[in-house]
Amino acid sequence: MTLADLFSIMPIIITGCAALVVLLCGPLLHTRTVSGIAVVTSGGAGVWAAFTPSAATPALPGLAFTPLAQFLIPLFCLSAVLTLLFSHGYNLRRAIKGEEYPATVLFALFAMCVLPCATNLLILFLALESITFAFYILVTMDLGRAESGEAGLKYLLMGAVAAAFTAFGFALIFAGSGTLALTGAIASQENRAIISAGWGVVIIGIAFKLSLVPAHLWTPDVYQGAPAPIAAFLSTSSKVAAAALLLMLLAFSPPMPELHAPLYILSLLSMVIGNLAALLQKNIKRMLAYSSIAHMGYLTLALLTGTKEGYAAVLLYGAIYTAMNLAAFGAIASLSIDEERDLIADYAGIGFSAPLRGGVLALSMLALAGIPPTAGFIGKFFIFYAAIKGGEMTLAIIGIVSAAASAFFYLKVVVHLYMHRSEAATPRSTPPAESLALCCAALFVIFLGIFPAPLMRLVDAALR
């Protein structure tokens, strides 16, 4: 192991050490210091990863700083930084105490940094499950709320089943190919039946993680129960990580025609049912949960084309979706004072009484609906372009029609924000950390909508 190798896996080391430091020294330090350390280290890890050249050779057995990792680690770090900024004020308001909160966020981030670096199935599995494990804890962090406990339990039970499926699938692939190495195991042409079966089971497991219909039922409850900043982190980074895992598996494997049908059905159902169910929601977090189900359906649509354009679309959409959802959940977190501001009707008039937060929420809704000139439009454009180019015209049209229907429930939030009056008191002013994070997310949403070219270059570089 050379110094260069050490440098290349530095983000993993930084986040891992930071998690431990925060956990060990947390009790002795002020809350603000703890949050500060967590923000600085995760930001630092992201910056480090962005400016370190990627290497083809593994730095450690099973870990290589691939171009994909170079793209994804900064994204995860950014998401963690914003989550931590949202969390600080939120936790103070909600009396969520303790250093375990930032430590667990850092631990989740550590696992997210490992995931795209993995070169064998075992590391991949460990990283994926570590992420989920951290979220089991984070979801239940608000001990004062009954929904939190319920959400945690539901997530744990579902997650355990999903983990079992994934492990079983990896075991079958190993049994069929005789190696755990990512390239070797997947590309093996012998024992095709066993490997195909393994693939099928893995897809079931990942469908849980991505909350694709019909494995989506935990999502609305968990989003509703989790603290809003955690819902932001969960709905962005953990989804992107799961999508990246599927992408790594698919991109390394030779074309697998037998995977087309299951992915097609998962994508179709997720887009249609996700959007239709979201139409009926009165609770904004449940609405966003169904919306994220639909968005994962779009991602799957791009994935199943099996083309490089499709994979590029997945990465681009992952980045854009992260910015949009962080903005949405961040605004919700910032507007939730003594209790969660859950109902869409509770947002009446907020656009005028809290212009920044209301504006960011409205912007994120328009972006999620895919309306230009926001980034959401560029993302949707790339997805549907890749789908049509990959020959999935029917599914693309179904997806587009369902996306058009989705505009209705996103607009419902905007309508409440600006077009209904309320007598409720003006929300408290925004703490600077949250304002900063909200502005940052909103700027990404606008900037990427108008100048997507730099991000597209990064995406292409990540897949080289």
Place this chain on the structure above:
Amino acid sequence: MTSDFPILTLLIFLPLCGSLLLFACRRSDQMARLVALTVSLAEMGLVAWLCLASSMDVAAGAPAGFFSFEDAAWIERFGIRYTLGMDGISLVMVLLTAFITVIAVLVSWNGIRERVPLYYALLLALQCGIQGVFLSLDLFLFYLFWEAMLIPMFFLIGIWGHGRRVYSAVKFFLYTFLGSLLMLVAIIALYLMHGAQTGSYTFSLTGLINTSVPYGVGLWLYAAFLLSFAIKFPVFPLHTWLPDAHTDAPTAGSVILASLLLKTGAYGLIRFAYPLFPEAARAFTPVLYVVAVFGISYGAWVAFAQTDMKRLVAYSSVSHMGFVALGIAAWSPVALSGALLQMVNHGVTTGALFAIVGMLDERAESREMATYGGIWGKVPVLSFFFLLFCMASAGLPGLNNFIGEFLVLVGTFKVAPMAALGAFLGIVLTLVYTVRLVQEVLFGKENKPLSLKDLSLREAGVLAVMALAAVYLGVHPGPVLELFRAPIELLTK
């Protein structure tokens, strides 16, 4: 234009800069009004200067017919370019947009009292979107502006509207959004076909025109474009969003909606749908004839049944836009120039009618015809303008609509006499509802003792300028038609 100065970019983004400035000055309402007026007048001046100064020679590197052209790389990965071009058609539309925006700023001067800076910011942002639509020559860029127009209009109706404003705003948004998403699919499909054939992936109109589209596929793609534009148009039976949106929008919203947004649909059809899919467009022509002729009569018929003046004018829009659709369907030089002229005419007359209804509404807080009656003696100046624009709308010779409708009918008669005949019958119906409107509101007997004030100087000025435009277009349409001539020759050859 031969200079390198990016005048078209300035045309599009000057209003947006004004809009951002207004977001910043949220304290003083009067200040916001003045800023908005200054920006819209500056835009107007810019267009006027462009009209007078441009040599009408084809710009260097521009496609035929375009005398002002800008092109820059934007998203290289997809071959998306920032391409703007201005030919005679665009110039007239841009001029109309700049003109109507000034009017819209002025008519909302006293009517809008809440959140004034935000209101004007959205108005100017809307102008940015509309100018973008009229100037884009890259389909991706066009689509971007096309959809971006929706957001400010949605807020204008939803926040400052009347009645069922939220319902109307959402309906307006969803209708247009659904139609345009299908157009996006068609654009992507066309882009991929062109790329596969030539190896160069581009969204530029001039490139995509040369794609050889198989007939069957072309029909589907054209249908997607047509759907999107026909919703905006609006062509019967896709018009149902229009009466709601017009009625519930604030006055300036209705003016912009009628005068400009409807024109973007017709413009899209002429600029993009027909040139891209000529064969499919020809195949769809009978359909367009039928909906156009039916729309003319249907709009007039329903307008006759209205008691709300704004709704009446809204349905009259459906009727008038039927003439535009008819002229486009005929696709002969005469009919097409009639259709384009009719777009401008309708923008002026219907915009003015909406403004007058808004002024009456501000005075008596009612848009019901039954409230008024016999106001001719009480408010002579307002009544004069009301009568003038009603007559223009009914197609009185000497006023603007007459020329447009006449050209459309003449042009259509040569290719489709039956359609022209049907449209002619529609004109008779137009007369019926106009006469009723004039009779019940201006003359007739006084239904309620109203004490109305006559027009203020600002209002009279607004209407006088529009009246001048109506008379000018009615007696001397030559210069405008001359601007249309060269692009139409290129389009119909």
